[in-house]
Amino acid sequence: MSEANKDRDTQAELHKYLVEKNINELFVSIVEAILLNRPENPIGFMANYLFEKYPEKTQRIIKSQDEQKMQSLGVECGNTERIASFIESDAESDCSSVNTRETVLTARRRSSDCSSAFSRESIGVNMRQLSAPQVPVRSQRRKSVCAEKITEDVVADSELKVIKKTEAEAARISTILKNNLFLSHLDEHQTKTIREAMFCVEKSDGEVIINQGDKGDNFYCIEEGLVHVFIDSRDCKGGRNKVKTLTSGDSFGELALMYNAPRAATCIAGGEVRLWALDRVSFNVILMKTTMDKRKRMSDFLKNIQIFSQFTEYELLTIADTLQDEAFNDGAVICKQGERGDRFYVVHQGTAVCTKSQNNGTSMEVARLSPGSYFGEIALLTSKPRQATVTAAGDLKCFSVDKDTFDRCLGPLNDILMRSIPPPLV
Amino acid sequence: MAPLECSSIADFDVGKTLGTGSFGRVRFGTHTGTNQHFAIKMLRKRDVIKSNQVEHIKSEKKILQTLSKDQHPFIVNMAAVFQDPCYIYMIIEVVIGGEFFSYLRNAVKFDNQTARFYAAQVVLIFEHLHSMDIIYRDLKPENLLLDREGYLKITDFGFAKIVPFKTYTLCGTPEYIAPEVLLQKGHGKGVDWWTLGILMYEMLVGDPPFLDADPIQIYQQVLQCKLRFTRSYDQDAKSLTKKLLTPDLTKRYGCLKRGALDIKTSHWFDDTDWEALLKRKLDAPIKPTLKSNTDTSNFEAYPEDVEKAVPPEFDGPDPFADF
Numbered sequence A: 001m002s003e004a005n006k007d008r009d010t011q012a013e014l015h016k017y018l019v020e021k022n023i024n025e026l027f028v029s030i031v032e033a034i035l036l037n038r039p040e041n042p043i044g045f046m047a048n049y050l051f052e053k054y055p056e057k058t059q060r061i062i063k064s065q066d067e068q069k070m071q072s073l074g075v076e077c078g079n080t081e082r083i084a085s086f087i088e089s090d091a092e093s094d095c096s097s098v099n100t101r102e103t104v105l106t107a108r109r110r111s112s113d114c115s116s117a118f119s120r121e122s123i124g125v126n127m128r129q130l131s132a133p134q135v136p137v138r139s140q141r142r143k144s145v146c147a148e149k150i151t152e153d154v155v156a157d158s159e160l161k162v163i164k165k166t167e168a169e170a171a172r173i174s175t176i177l178k179n180n181l182f183l184s185h186l187d188e189h190q191t192k193t194i195r196e197a198m199f200c201v202e203k204s205d206g207e208v209i210i211n212q213g214d215k216g217d218n219f220y221c222i223e224e225g226l227v228h229v230f231i232d233s234r235d236c237k238g239g240r241n242k243v244k245t246l247t248s249g250d251s252f253g254e255l256a257l258m259y260n261a262p263r264a265a266t267c268i269a270g271g272e273v274r275l276w277a278l279d280r281v282s283f284n285v286i287l288m289k290t291t292m293d294k295r296k297r298m299s300d301f302l303k304n305i306q307i308f309s310q311f312t313e314y315e316l317l318t319i320a321d322t323l324q325d326e327a328f329n330d331g332a333v334i335c336k337q338g339e340r341g342d343r344f345y346v347v348h349q350g351t352a353v354c355t356k357s358q359n360n361g362t363s364m365e366v367a368r369l370s371p372g373s374y375f376g377e378i379a380l381l382t383s384k385p386r387q388a389t390v391t392a393a394g395d396l397k398c399f400s401v402d403k404d405t406f407d408r409c410l411g412p413l414n415d416i417l418m419r420s421i422p423p424p425l426v
Numbered sequence B: 001m002a003p004l005e006c007s008s009i010a011d012f013d014v015g016k017t018l019g020t021g022s023f024g025r026v027r028f029g030t031h032t033g034t035n036q037h038f039a040i041k042m043l044r045k046r047d048v049i050k051s052n053q054v055e056h057i058k059s060e061k062k063i064l065q066t067l068s069k070d071q072h073p074f075i076v077n078m079a080a081v082f083q084d085p086c087y088i089y090m091i092i093e094v095v096i097g098g099e100f101f102s103y104l105r106n107a108v109k110f111d112n113q114t115a116r117f118y119a120a121q122v123v124l125i126f127e128h129l130h131s132m133d134i135i136y137r138d139l140k141p142e143n144l145l146l147d148r149e150g151y152l153k154i155t156d157f158g159f160a161k162i163v164p165f166k167t168y169t170l171c172g173t174p175e176y177i178a179p180e181v182l183l184q185k186g187h188g189k190g191v192d193w194w195t196l197g198i199l200m201y202e203m204l205v206g207d208p209p210f211l212d213a214d215p216i217q218i219y220q221q222v223l224q225c226k227l228r229f230t231r232s233y234d235q236d237a238k239s240l241t242k243k244l245l246t247p248d249l250t251k252r253y254g255c256l257k258r259g260a261l262d263i264k265t266s267h268w269f270d271d272t273d274w275e276a277l278l279k280r281k282l283d284a285p286i287k288p289t290l291k292s293n294t295d296t297s298n299f300e301a302y303p304e305d306v307e308k309a310v311p312p313e314f315d316g317p318d319p320f321a322d323f
């Protein structure tokens, strides 16, 4: 090829680039903004301008630069994959470049995870120097997040779905839910209700389940098959990198259960896949409904207890919040006559038997407690020995609270009881 | 600050942008009738509707109106609120010292006394809000401003809510969200005390305790709640931080029978004169430099927006008709 031809080719290529990337318009808009504002510090201003106007694009560049620099500083250590979750906020353009700073700091934190606090501080200095001049302060503000509001009316009106599953399927889902940090705190009833609401999604080889950047709606558990996880590559060429393959028993997309955020990765079926999905609204409705029902049931129990009859609604709800679930097997002894007690119990499922020992050494049944009955309330007032032994007759579930917790959250029961006694007239 | 008679943006000379938010900007403005200066928070109705935040904005307005009756020294007061086809305008007392956020980032971290001065004001703010059953839910350096004397003013009541006991909608800022919010089991005043713990940590260390580029990773850290303190972290501050960053609500300071008193009487605040603080009689550690009461140089320069506002689209009745 002749020199002239080569030149022409380069020219054409440059021109093509200018047009493709809309460089002209970009510069016009920057100059326009500068002239409109006439900033003292035009360079900082331009940087801010670009950050503000193109949060997504500016962030990617800085991120990858930061990452390179951090690697060259040798601060990267441990597991830097981020695949366990699938939402990465830089995928949506309306979220500002908060992550720039976070990425820098993340590397810091990770590096500190495997070293002492001392080295964390010393690395911190480096990273600050590294990131400060490059990233305008303003671009680092953190955005608030918010879920859609679900009113109590919606909750009251909504019918919970029950989707049929085999026993094996139900067991697998329960295990997945139990092992998920965000769902493991749910009680048995909640886990069951959520499991029942999960619906089946089937995909065949190559089909996209979720797409990076799309709004998140569902959380998924894999029943059967493989799911490949990809993250868009950050270089200018585009394309995406496979970061992980998930399989039966794995789950993904839990951020979608919290609020609407763009997906952080793309998940594609590898072969035939069966998934169980749960959407955010159903999840929230279930959680609200079960939580409110439980709170209501607890405060209904409490209202009927003589010792709490003077309590305000707020105080009853506060007690309800301190109550813990306790389960006992048949024959288990919950408290023993003569021992010091510090817990108060309400039976909410099953039966408990109270016995008292007689002078002749035998013990006699004095009461049977059914749901709504309570025992041990004296323990909230004094640490007198238990007056009877209480044993579970069959499977028994109770709510309970200890004296210290009660005192911390409500103050001494004594003081509350005294409120209803008029002060002496002297 | 007395309520202001005004019903249109035409009553103001609109000046420089002081800050930007999700739905628009906050600008410096002068009421031409009285020559008083204000911050004008302009919210694009279109964006508010699009992101389903109409209820939050209504509640922000209502709460600011309620709070403005008390004129709390550390809470911004609202003088007026009105709308036109495209915007909601909130006319708010201007807090001229600039953003607390910028001061903190410039300093990287604060020394113990400085952090304590600000934390103490936040305690008083929350004590006041909670006494009215208002929870704030979005404490972070970004929502605090410094006034001319260097005292805090809290702004942005977008997530504040009147909640006698519990509420359920997940909201906040990832680094500051409390575990009970993430677990969606209902949350109350306790979330604010959690965020105070995060703020203390961020002031004393320079970063919040739970940090990652990926929100899910932050949330995992929050639920695991492993705290690491730097060597320079004051011991009393550390023990208070731990009491605040306690996932168990029957143990978290601020949520117990004694309420804010547990915090106010903790050792870190041994030398804090709460009354003097509330009366603004203490010397502030950072005093903004100001040439005049219209000097906005403590705010960063923002490119002014040139785009035209577009009226909102909605099906059915105007969601702001009763605003």
Ligand SMILES: Nc1ncnc2c1ncn2[C@@H]1O[C@H](COP(=O)(O)OP(=O)(O)OP(=O)(O)O)[C@@H](O)[C@H]1O
Binding pocket: A144, B018, B019, B020, B021, B022, B023, B024, B025, B026, B039, B041, B076, B092, B093, B094, B095, B096, B099, B142, B143, B145, B155, B156, B157, B158
């Ligand atoms: N009273 C005020 N005086 C001076 N500046 C203010 C005032 N109120 C707000 N600002 C500036 O405007 C910025 C945005 O304000 P604010 O947080 O109230 O808006 P927002 O739209 O609710 O934001 P977000 O999207 O973060 O919720 C603040 O960070 C601050 O810089």
